[in-house]
Amino acid sequence: MKNTSKYQLKCVQCGHITPDFKTWFAQKQCCPICGNKQSELIYFADYEQLNELFKTQPTSFWHYFDFLPLMDRKNIISCAEGAIPLERWSFLEDYAKNTQNIDCQIYVYRNDLNGGTNSFKDIAASMAASIFKENEISQYCIASTGNTATAYGKYLSLAGINAAIFMPDNAIEVSQAEISSYGQQVYRAKGDYTCAKKMAADYATKFNVLISSGNIDPIRVESKRTMVFEWLRMLGKMPDVYVQAISGGTGPLALDKAVRELDGKISQSVKLPKMLMIQTDKCDPMVQAWEKAKSNNFPDGYQNDYPIIDNPPTEISILATGNPATYPIVSQLIRRSGGDFIRVKESKIADIARIIAYERKTHVGPASAVCFLGLLEAIKNRQIESGQTVLLNMGEGIKRAPAFLNRLGHHIQLVATVEDCTLANMKENSKNLWDNLLSITF
Numbered sequence: 452m453k454n455t456s457k458y459q460l461k462c463v464q465c466g467h468i469t470p471d472f473k474t475w476f477a478q479k480q481c482c483p484i485c486g487n488k489q490s491e492l493i494y495f496a497d498y499e500q501l502n503e504l505f506k507t508q509p510t511s512f513w514h515y516f517d518f519l520p521l522m523d524r525k526n527i528i529s530c531a532e533g534a535i536p537l538e539r540w541s542f543l544e545d546y547a548k549n550t551q552n553i554d555c556q557i558y559v560y561r562n563d564l565n566g567g568t569n570s571f572k573d574i575a576a577s578m579a580a581s582i583f584k585e586n587e588i589s590q591y592c593i594a595s596t597g598n599t600a601t602a603y604g605k606y607l608s609l610a611g612i613n614a615a616i617f618m619p620d621n622a623i624e625v626s627q628a629e630i631s632s633y634g635q636q637v638y639r640a641k642g643d644y645t646c647a648k649k650m651a652a653d654y655a656t657k658f659n660v661l662i663s664s665g666n667i668d669p670i671r672v673e674s675k676r677t678m679v680f681e682w683l684r685m686l687g688k689m690p691d692v693y694v695q696a697i698s699g700g701t702g703p704l705a706l707d708k709a710v711r712e713l714d715g716k717i718s719q720s721v722k723l724p725k726m727l728m729i730q731t732d733k734c735d736p737m738v739q740a741w742e743k744a745k746s747n748n749f750p751d752g753y754q755n756d757y758p759i760i761d762n763p764p765t766e767i768s769i770l771a772t773g774n775p776a777t778y779p780i781v782s783q784l785i786r787r788s789g790g791d792f793i794r795v796k797e798s799k800i801a802d803i804a805r806i807i808a809y810e811r812k813t814h815v816g817p818a819s820a821v822c823f824l825g826l827l828e829a830i831k832n833r834q835i836e837s838g839q840t841v842l843l844n845m846g847e848g849i850k851r852a853p854a855f856l857n858r859l860g861h862h863i864q865l866v867a868t869v870e871d872c873t874l875a876n877m878k879e880n881s882k883n884l885w886d887n888l889l890s891i892t893f
């Protein structure tokens with residue numbers, strides 16, 4: 452007999468309890484009483500255990516097995532995801548100090564080092580594949596702008612689970628090739644992400660196949676919330692400020708879930724950090740909605756007033772959510788955290804990525820570059836204070852968008868003879884990067 456008392460799901464609207472994922476899937480991933488699609492996981496584990504788990508270095512987020520909704524470890528499908536460093540990047544601290552005289556500590560959470568597909572979607576994909584394996588799901592379908600698609604494509608293949616993956620027509624071609632190379636079926640929708648989502652939903656109905664329920668999917672939220680466990684393990688406290696490029700908002704939802712779950716149950720104080728959510732000027736429905744709400748002093752129902760941008764003209768396909776259906780939930784969360792939605796210029800992503808490459812010898816993907824631009828903007832606007840600890844959730848590495856690397860070169864010369872050459876000088880070659888950096892925000 453399996454132990455069925457490790458966790459249960461609770462409807463956030465009416466409180467109805469669903470005992471396990473088998474029942475949840477049979478209910479078509481919604482509450483059988485009120486129809487709400489959002490249920491939260493409750494665990495019966497002893498949270499004191501976390502203090503013990505914080506003493507050892509994980510090899511993956513499955514380190515927190517007792518706090519995850521899988522019954523049997525033998526079903527784990529893992530590629531060493533979630534065991535990633537939190538690095539202090541002093542050049543960003545210097546920037547804050549030199550430009551605004553802000554003395555803060557800046558940490559970068561290196562999701563590009565996740566073992567599966569180098570994005571912060573690997574954790575959810577690992578958990579989904581494991582839960583589906585345990586519950587004998589053989590077919591799945593999902594719409595995604597790219598990173599979730601690639602991660603699910605790989606991990607579900609590892610579990611032998613078929614996936615139909617719907618992507619918008621602007622998705623990166625390499626991602627489609629990668630997913631299909633694992634044997635999965637890619638459908639490139641003739642339209643944007645909203646169109647791909649609609650087609651995935653129709654596919655799920657037509658073939659009676661389980662479909663991802665999007666950013667509120669408890670599988671995504673529960674796996675992702677382990678990032679908070681990891682910050683507490685590595686930092687010993689919560690950051691004061693959290694910065695992330697936002698598309699649908701699984702990040703802030705998961706962060707909030709972890710904070711409510713842990714507060715008062717472990718020795719550290721667990722408070723919601725001020726959440727700064729970044730979008731570019733080429734796809735900024737949440738920023739637009741927020742600015743309007745803010746200028747009207749957040750009137751009643753502000754959270755339901757947001758624009759829908761059809762075919763957003765962004766090059767960063769993975770952040771191309773023009774219809775931000777989660778805004779009603781996410782906006783209230785950001786407000787509760789004392790946070791903000793920030794717009795950055797998409798035309799600057801290569802500038803910041805070049806500096807990161809020079810300073811850290813690391814290549815960030817375009818969505819990560821957006822997150823760093825947001826930090827610079829927040830510093831400029833003095834939304835970060837001296838003494839604060841800031842955490843940037845760096846979502847992806849260059850492998851997710853290899854063509855972006857072409858844009859990062861800055862000292863390449865065509866030469867006919869050696870007469871045209873001088874001695875290499877790394878410092879000299881890169882001296883204008885800082886001037887450029889200043890021109891990004893000033």
Ligand SMILES: Cc1ncc(COP(=O)(O)O)c(C=O)c1O
Binds near residue numbers: 571572697769770847
């Ligand atoms: C690298 C990267 N950054 C940011 C995001 C946005 O994540 P969220 O679902 O929390 O909005 C995504 C995914 O959509 C992503 O892949």
Ligand SMILES: [Zn+2]
Binds near residue numbers: 462485486487
């Ligand atoms: Zn309900």
